[in-house]
Amino acid sequence: xxxxxxxxxxxxxxxxxxxxxxxxxxxxxxxxxxxxxxxxxxxxxxxxxxxxxxxxxxxxxxxxxxxxxxxxxxxxxxxxxxxxxxxxxxxxxxxxxxxxxxxxxxxxxxxxxxxxxxxxxxxxxxxxxxxxxxxxxxxxxxxxxxxxxxxxxxxxxxxxxxxxxxxxxxxxxxxxxxxxxxxxxxxxxxxxxxxxxxxxxxxxxxxxxxxxx
Amino acid sequence: xxxxxxxxxxxxxxxxxxxxxxxxxxxxxxxxxxxxxxxxxxxxxxxxxxxxxxxxxxxxxxxxxxxxxxxxxxxxxxxxxxxxxxxxxxxxxxxxxxxxxxxxxxxxxxxxxxxxxxxxxxxxxxxxxxxxxxxxxxxxxxxxxxxxxxxxxxxxxxxxxxxxxxxxxxxxxxxxxxxxxxxxxxxxxxxxxxxxxxxxxxxxxxxxxxxxxxxxxxxxxxxxxxxxxxxxxxxxxxxxxxxxxxxxxxxxxxxxxxxxxxxxxxxxxxxxxxxxxxxxxxxxxxxxxxxxxxxxxxxxxxxxxxxxxxxxxxxxxxxxxxxxxxxxxxxxxxxxxxxxxxxxxxxxxxxxxxxxxxxxxxxxxxxxxxxxxxxxxxxxxxxxxxxxxxxxxxxxxxxxxxxxxxxxxxxxxxxxxxxxxxxxxxxxxxxxxxxxxxxxxxxxxxxxxxxxxxxxxxxxxxxxxxxxxxxxxxxxxxxxxxxxxxxxxxxxxxxxxxxxxxxxxxxxxxxxxxxxxxxxxxxxxxxxxxxxxxxxxxxxxxxxxxxxxxxxxxxxxxxxxxxxxxxxxxxxxxxxxxxxxxxxxxxxxxxxxxxxxxxxxxxxxxxxxxxxxxxxxxxxxxxxxxxxxxxxxxxxxxxxxxxxxxxxxxxxxxxxxxxxxxxxxxxxxxxxxxxxxxxxxxxxxxxxxxxx
Numbered sequence: 033x034x035x036x037x038x039x040x041x042x043x044x045x046x047x048x049x050x051x052x053x054x055x056x057x058x059x060x061x062x063x064x065x066x067x068x069x070x071x072x073x074x075x076x077x078x079x080x081x082x083x084x085x086x087x088x089x090x091x092x093x094x095x096x097x098x099x100x101x102x103x104x105x106x107x108x109x110x111x112x113x114x115x116x117x118x119x120x121x122x123x124x125x126x127x128x129x130x131x132x133x134x135x136x137x138x139x140x141x142x143x144x145x146x147x148x149x150x151x152x153x154x155x156x157x158x159x160x161x162x163x164x165x166x167x168x169x170x171x172x173x174x175x176x177x178x179x180x181x182x183x184x185x186x187x188x189x190x191x192x193x194x195x196x197x198x199x200x201x202x203x204x205x206x207x208x209x210x211x212x213x214x215x216x217x218x219x220x221x222x223x224x225x226x227x228x229x230x231x232x233x234x235x236x237x238x239x240x241x242x243x244x245x
Numbered sequence: 246x247x248x249x250x251x252x253x254x255x256x257x258x259x260x261x262x263x264x265x266x267x268x269x270x271x272x273x274x275x276x277x278x279x280x281x282x283x284x285x286x287x288x289x290x291x292x293x294x295x296x297x298x299x300x301x302x303x304x305x306x307x308x309x310x311x312x313x314x315x316x317x318x319x320x321x322x323x324x325x326x327x328x329x330x331x332x333x334x335x336x337x338x339x340x341x342x343x344x345x346x347x348x349x350x351x352x353x354x355x356x357x358x359x360x361x362x363x364x365x366x367x368x369x370x371x372x373x374x375x376x377x378x379x380x381x382x383x384x385x386x387x388x389x390x391x392x393x394x395x396x397x398x399x400x401x402x403x404x405x406x407x408x409x410x411x412x413x414x415x416x417x418x419x420x421x422x423x424x425x426x427x428x429x430x431x432x433x434x435x436x437x438x439x440x441x442x443x444x445x446x447x448x449x450x451x452x453x454x455x456x457x458x459x460x461x462x463x464x465x466x467x468x469x470x471x472x473x474x475x476x477x478x479x480x481x482x483x484x485x486x487x488x489x490x491x492x493x494x495x496x497x498x499x500x501x502x503x504x505x506x507x508x509x510x511x512x513x514x515x516x517x518x519x520x521x522x523x524x525x526x527x528x529x530x531x532x533x534x535x536x537x538x539x540x541x542x543x544x545x546x547x548x549x550x551x552x553x554x555x556x557x558x559x560x561x562x563x564x565x566x567x568x569x570x571x572x573x574x575x576x577x578x579x580x581x582x583x584x585x586x587x588x589x590x591x592x593x594x595x596x597x598x599x600x601x602x603x604x605x606x607x608x609x610x611x612x613x614x615x616x617x618x619x620x621x622x623x624x625x626x627x628x629x630x631x632x633x634x635x636x637x638x639x640x641x642x643x644x645x646x647x648x649x650x651x652x653x654x655x656x657x658x659x660x661x662x663x664x665x666x667x668x669x670x671x672x673x674x675x676x677x678x679x680x681x682x683x684x685x686x687x688x689x690x691x692x693x694x695x696x697x698x699x700x701x702x703x704x705x706x707x708x709x710x711x712x713x714x715x716x717x718x719x720x721x722x723x724x725x726x727x728x729x730x731x732x733x734x735x736x737x738x739x740x741x742x743x744x745x746x747x748x749x750x751x752x753x754x755x756x757x758x759x760x761x762x763x764x765x766x767x768x769x770x771x772x773x774x775x776x777x778x779x780x781x782x783x784x785x786x787x788x789x790x791x792x793x794x795x796x797x798x799x800x801x802x803x804x805x806x807x808x809x810x811x812x813x814x815x816x817x818x819x820x821x822x823x824x825x826x827x828x829x830x831x832x833x834x835x836x837x838x839x840x841x842x843x844x845x846x847x848x849x850x851x852x853x854x855x856x857x858x859x860x861x862x863x864x865x866x867x868x869x870x871x872x873x874x875x876x877x878x879x880x881x882x883x884x885x886x887x888x889x890x891x892x893x894x895x896x897x898x899x900x901x902x903x904x905x906x907x908x909x910x911x912x913x914x915x916x917x918x919x920x921x922x923x924x925x926x927x928x929x930x931x932x933x934x935x936x937x
Contacts, residue, residue, distance in 0.1 A: 060392050064465040071457055071495045078503035078536075082518065082529050089524045171516050175524030178516035182507070200881050213888065 042066075044223055045122050047215065050130035054212050058219055065220040069227050076231050079186055083179040083239065092173040095243030098164045104240045107156045108232065111191075114149035115229040117142050122222045129210045136205050143202050146225070150195045157188050180239065187235055190228050197221055252864035253440070258418050271353040274335070278328075279416040307843040309394035310804055312698055314401050315379030319691070321408060322372040323767075328412075329369050330764045332361040334757045337722065339739065341754030344747055346740040354739040355422035359445070360411070362425025366541070367449055368408050370679070373687045374548045375404070375459055378487045381694055382463060384795035384802065385484045387472025387811045390841065392465040395883075398847030400455040400462065406854035407452025413859065414444040421445035424737065426534055427508070429519035429527045434512045440862050443512065447858040450505035453498050460494025463487055472794075474813035478572070481793040482565060485572055486551030489579040490544050496583070497540035504533035513861070528593065535586035543582040546678065547575060549686025550617060553642060556635045556689055557621040559789050561628025562917065562932065564817060567620040574613035574620075581610050591662045600659035607657035614650055618643065629917055629932050634708035638689035641716040642681050649677030652727065670730025676723045680715070688715065688767070696788050696927070700801040701781035705921040707770040714763035722756025725749040783927030785909050790917060790929035792817040797828060799905045800927055805838045805893060808902035823929065829909035832902065835895040842889035849879050 042062045047055040088094035121142035128134045161181070164170070171181035201221060204214050256262055264276030293299050305313055336357050339347035349357070383391055391397050414420040421441040423432040432442040467488045471480070480488075508530060510516040517525040558565040565571065587595065587603040622643070630636065652674040656662055665671060688711070696702045729749045734741060774781060786800035794811055795802075797819045809832050815821050822828040853876035860869030914930035915922070 060465060060469045063469060064392060064461055067464055067495060068458075068461045071461065071499055074496055074499035075503050078500050078533055082503075082507065082533070085526060085529060086524055091523075171510075172514065173517075173523065175517040175520075175526060178507075178510065178518050178525075182510060182516070182518075196877075200884060204885060207885070217884070 044219065045119075045126065047126050047219075048130075051126075051215070052130075054215050057212070058216055061216045062219050062223065065223055069223060072227070073231075076183075076186065076234075079179070079183040080234070080238065083183050086174075086176040086179045088176045089174045092177065093167055093169045094176075095240075098167055098169045099240055099244055100160060100163065101240065101244060103156050103160050104236065107153050107160075108236055110149045110153040110156070111229055111232050114146045114153070115226055117146045117149060118222055118225045121146065122218065125210070125215065125218055129215070132209060132211065134210070136210055139210065140202055140206065143198055147195055147198050147202075150191060150198070154188065154191060154195070157184070157191075161185075183239065184235060187228065187231055190224075190231075194221070194225055194228060197224070249867070250865070252860075252866070254417070254863040254865065258440075260416055270348055271350045274349075275353070275415070278331075282412065282416055304843065306848050307398075307845050309390070309398050309841050309844060311379045311383050311391050311394070311397065312802065312804075314397055315376040315381075316698065317401060318372045318376030318379060318404070321405060322369050322376060325364055325368040325372070325408060326764065329361055329364045330761055332357050332364070334761050336361065337750075337754045337757035340741075341750045343738070343740050343750065344744060345742060349739060351739045352422060355737070356420050356441070358737050359422055359424050359427075360414075360420050363420075363445065363449065364411065365679075366425060366545075367452055368404075368411060370545045370683050370687075371452075371456060372404055372408075374490070374545065374683075375400075375456075377552070377687065377690045377694070378459075378463060378490070378548060380698055381690075381795055382466065382484055382487045383470070384697070384798065384806055385481045385793050386467060386470060386475055387794050387807060387813065388466065388470040389806050389810070389838070391462055392470055393462050394841045395844055395846050395888075396458055396462050398844065399850050400459040400847075402847035402849075402851030403455030403458070403854055404452045406851050406858060407448045407450075407455070409851075409855045410444055410448040410451065410858045410862070414441075414448075418444065418862070426531075426538070428534075429508060429511065429530050430521050430525075432508065432512075433520055434515070435520065442508070443862040446505045446509050446512070447861055450502055450509070451854050451858055453501045453505070456494055457498040457502070460491040460498065462491075464491040464495060467491070472807075472810050472813060478569070479813055479816045479818070481551075482554035482568070482571060482575075483548065483551035483793075486547040486554075486575055489575050490547045493540045493544045493547075493579055493582065497537050497544065499537075500533045501537035504530050504537070507533075531590055531593070532586070535589045536583075538589065539586040540582045542678075543578055545683045546686075547578065549683045549690075550575065552686040552690040552693075553621060553639055554617075555793075556639045556693065557624040558817075559693070559791055560633065560636050560639070561625045561630045562790060563624055563628040564792075564820075565620070566623040566626075567616075568816065571617055571620050574616045577613040578610060581606065581613075585610065588657055588659075588662070591659045592666050597659070604657050604659045604662075608654055611650060611654050618647060631917055631920055633705060633921060634692050634703075634712050635689040637709055637712040637716075638685040638692075641712065642685045645681035645716065645719065646678060646685075649674060649681060652677060665730060667736055668730035669726040669734045669736055672736045673723045673726035673730060676719070676726075680719045680723070685712075685715065688712070693789060694795075696781075696783045696800050697786065697795055697798075698801055699778075700784065701774065701778040702783055702788055702925070703770055703774045704777065704781070707766065707773060711763060711766040711770055714759055714766050718756050718759030718761075718763050720756070722753050722760055725753045725756075780923050783925060785905070785912060785927035787819075787929050788925050788927045789920065790820075792820040794819055797822070799901075803901060805840060805898065808832065808835060808838075808898050823931075829906045831906055835899040835902070837895050838893040838898060839890045840893065842891050844883075844889075846879070846883050850876060853879065 042059045043066050044062055047058065049055075121139055124139045124142060128138065169177055171178045198221060201214060201217055204217070208214065257266070260272070260275050260279040264272040293302060305317065308314065335349070336354065339349045339354060342348065379391070379397070383389070411420075418440040421427055421432060421444065423437070423442060423445070427442065427445050430436055432445070467484060507516070507518040511518050511520060511525075517523040519525050519527045519530045521527070554565055554571060585603055585607045587599065588607045591600050591604070621639070652670070656665055656671065656674055692703055692708055729746050732743070732746065734743075734746055783800050786798050786802070787796040794813070797811060798806060811818070819828065853872045856872030857869050857876070860866065860872060909928055912926060912928045914928040915924050915926070916930050916932050919925055
């Protein structure tokens with residue numbers, strides 16, 4: 033097949049020439065996932081828009097009583113750090129896995145660190161949800177709380193999905209090695225994971241900081 | 246214990262039981278419809294067993310071939326169209342005798358207009374168009390399949406799961422009574438705690454996710470899989486409109502998913518998104534729904550415009566007039582479609598300035614649409630026009646769709662809309678754009694592309710009768726509603742008290758009867774054509790002197806579409822090749838072709854999605870959870886299973902392809918005079934007229 037190198041480039045981190053045929057299919061596969069992410073971004077946009085139209089009611093606790101900015105800062109730190117380590121995983125993939133026989137240890141290490149950080153994020157987020165419910169702010173109290181819980185919860189659900197996906201990939205490369213398909217899956221997962229970071233930054237600034245300022 | 250297993254499903258939920266316990270005309274009608282499903286099911290099972298068709302059936306259900314998936318979409322849509330037409334006829338019959346109350350109860354009537362709308366939009370129009378897009382787009386861009394064949398199968402599975410939930414509501418429980426738009430708080434838990442709105446939410450959300458994935462799949466297919474030389478400005482118009490529709494799907498389906506999810510959270514978990522109290526705001530639902538709902542209108546109409554473009558150039562034997570302007574107009578419509586959603590609720594209390602802005606944006610859409618109509622008319626000018634079924638649809642479209650578009654401009658004026666909104670005038674307007682626009686496009690598209698996939702043409706005479714029946718039925722059924730709307734009759738009315746409306750309603754009822762005949766006429770056309778298929782064969786594959794790549798293949802098209810991927814260096818590539826005499830030249834070198842193997846992925850996802858939906862509707866939590874976990878486990882399992890391919894050896898491809906090319910070179914072909922005759926073997930000979 034005579035693909036020029038330029039033609040096989042796609043949005044996101046490219047594997048490079050050394051990977052031979054592996055990178056050719058990536059153009060379609062990763063591009064398709066970017067398109068899907070755009071669609072998902074619109075879904076988040078809708079939840080943001082609905083959140084923006086609601087206001088805390090006098091009956092129930094508002095941002096000042098419910099938000100623990102320290103905990104949210106920890107969540108941010110966990111998620112941003114996990115994005116960095118997921119980037120390290122993809123760099124490892126690009127630099128060390130052009131040949132199929134390369135050791136998977138380093139790659140698996142970075143992926144597991146990412147999972148660990150992701151779990152840290154989820155732990156703190158769930159603790160915050162429990163604390164909010166205990167402080168009289170469950171989602172059934174008001175429209176504002178419904179919008180808040182579902183926006184943040186939708187992101188949390190995405191993170192959970194991303195973690196399960198990452199573990200499946202780890203299992204896959206341990207069982208089958210870093211073959212063509214797992215490479216593509218990793219590239220798509222990386223897009224997903226960075227996307228969740230971007231959404232979280234919006235949630236952090238718009239929901240938490242915006243609510244307290 | 247039983248509650249844990251069956252949730253809120255009880256013996257009385259089953260419609261047939263209701264008919265026995267409370268016998269009246271309403272329960273009899275629903276029970277009759279409900280009985281059709283088990284009876285039909287038993288008949289289908291018997292037929293499959295009798296004809297030994299089980300194995301072929303599963304070969305179809307597990308296929309990832311875009312042509313087979315497209316066909317399944319269309320079969321699904323035809324079945325649903327049957328239900329939709331019957332519901333429409335029932336409503337028109339009820340209104341024809343509806344002075345001081347018809348024969349239907351108001352609750353039954355409410356369910357009818359809800360199911361009719363939901364069905365026609367989500368389970369008829371969209372699957373029809375997805376079917377056409379699936380079948381034709383890869384052929385038109387010179388590809389062997391779509392970008393993600395297995396995802397394509399999953400999209401079909403999700404659409405079918407939505408359809409399953411929709412159909413099962415006919416047998417067990419009830420459907421929503423809130424209209425196809427399902428506004429809360431009427432569909433909220435407080436007002437409507439039953440299963441109806443749950444069926445509605447889950448059916449459209451599940452099929453909506455399938456539609457999103459279809460949009461992703463086809464945008465990537467068109468961006469990435471075009472054959473060598475097929476630049477954007479060389480793509481056939483149908484592919485262009487499919488691209489615009491895919492982009493609209495990507496951006497317009499998420500608002501629907503979001504508003505369904507929020508309404509679901511309100512109903513299932515007691516959230517306050519759209520409730521009347523505790524800071525809920527139902528306007529959020531209405532805004533989200535129409536942010537989806539308005540682009541949806543263009544998701545439906547754009548591919549129909551694409552078909553009309555193909556008809557106007559192919560059936561007048563001319564290059565499309567103003568190609569660039571039609572492409573620009575299509576893109577304009579796609580962009581503008583996101584800026585007009587508020588015109589669906591001018592009367593809900595925004596300021597006059599906001600209404601004016603959206604009114605002007607709405608009227609703007611008439612401009613690119615008008616550009617297209619003039620381009621198609623100009624294409625016909627001086628061409629070698631054949632007044633066959635597709636041309637009848639096109640002419641019907643010119644006249645009737647333009648009227649519908651103009652009534653849309655009337656509705657776009659907020660001042661007039663205050664008078665007309667929620668009246669029969671609106672019902673007349675949207676049927677006037679959807680039937681002569683979308684449906685005519687679909688039926689014409691099926692007529693012209695049918696021989697491509699199945700190898701034989703549809704009977705020309707019967708197709709013409711069908712086309713006229715649709716046009717006349719439409720005019721009689723819906724033109725009177727403009728008048729009754731202006732007389733003040735509201736939409737969704739089960740009974741009325743003004744005797745002056747009666748004649749109009751009777752005319753409209755007669756029109757509905759003719760539309761029913763038009764539907765039967767479609768089935769009859771297909772049935773008779775299948776019986777006469779020997780006489781209608783077009784093995785060379787080019788029965789209409791086509792212009793784009795899909796006609797450069799045999800009919801029926803082999804599973805690999807193109808033995809060797811074609812190269813393109815101009816618009817209307819196939820017409821160009823025929824003019825140069827290179828269309829059927831022998832090919833030197835054939836290569837092995839790798840095709841994706843059949844898989845059960847989509848089929849399993851369909852079952853899981855149906856189980857999830859049904860479990861949630863009836864609060865059978867074990868079923869919902871098991872289905873959800875099952876779907877996740879399926880996805881993980883398939884990530885580990887090898888993606889099977891199968892190889893078609895070059896020798897086999899060579900044998901079939903060379904035989905086809907040889908018979909095309911040796912054949913004499915027919916001029917357009919013989920297009921409808923038995924002489925038409927799918928090989929075109931130039932007419933003795935000069936193209937202007």
